[in-house]
Amino acid sequence: MRRDRLPPGQRLVKNWPVLDLGNKPNLDLDKWSLTIDGDITNPIKWTWPEFLEQPQVEITSDIHCVTGWSRYDNRWVGVKAAHLIETVEPWSEVKHCILHSYDGYKTNVLMELFRKSNVILAFKWNGDLLSAEHGGPVRALLPGQYFWKSAKWIRRIEFTEEDRPGYWEMRGYHNIGDPWKEERYHDD
Ligand SMILES: Nc1nc2c(c(=O)[nH]1)N[C@H]1C(S)=C(S)[C@@H](COP(=O)(O)O)O[C@H]1N2
Numbered sequence: 001m002r003r004d005r006l007p008p009g010q011r012l013v014k015n016w017p018v019l020d021l022g023n024k025p026n027l028d029l030d031k032w033s034l035t036i037d038g039d040i041t042n043p044i045k046w047t048w049p050e051f052l053e054q055p056q057v058e059i060t061s062d063i064h065c066v067t068g069w070s071r072y073d074n075r076w077v078g079v080k081a082a083h084l085i086e087t088v089e090p091w092s093e094v095k096h097c098i099l100h101s102y103d104g105y106k107t108n109v110l111m112e113l114f115r116k117s118n119v120i121l122a123f124k125w126n127g128d129l130l131s132a133e134h135g136g137p138v139r140a141l142l143p144g145q146y147f148w149k150s151a152k153w154i155r156r157i158e159f160t161e162e163d164r165p166g167y168w169e170m171r172g173y174h175n176i177g178d179p180w181k182e183e184r185y186h187d188d
């Protein structure tokens, strides 16, 4: 049992800061799609209506950003990563997945963490459609890791046997990024 809700070195904020590389993509729902590929049995490409046909779950999570802010009680609606994994059937050798975004951002996630029951592809936040500045129409949400792993504007999910560090992981951030272990940089 955790006694504290705020991970070490974090401070609580009430607002929701916007952080990204500054290349905000302009995404039209008619042209939006999500591709799932790599070492899997059933590659798929979901259009927006097809994405909305998938089973949806609601979860509430705290956000922990590596830059030091945390935000409590975010209510999300989305499609479980576990549902997606079940649908595409990754080969048994698959150990990693790479999240690719419309702005060119990438981040890598261990399969065992991606399949956790609170990992979703989120399209609603606190009752409204996820705004474009926060990654709408769809972003990844990995509540157990620092927020840089939660790719905004997700475009493609690739399953691989070999690990491939993403944008921030190549620039010194930790490969896993567990806020409770304070895994901020790769030598932490
Ligand atoms: N596509 C994309 N996703 C991204 C980023 C980005 O630059 N591009 N930045 C990451 C970082 S470092 C953080 S802290 C969070 C910020 O999400 P927010 O702007 O919704 O708070 O998005 C993460 N996901």
Ligand SMILES: [Mo]
Binding pocket: 019, 065, 066, 067, 147, 148
């Ligand atoms: Mo970040």
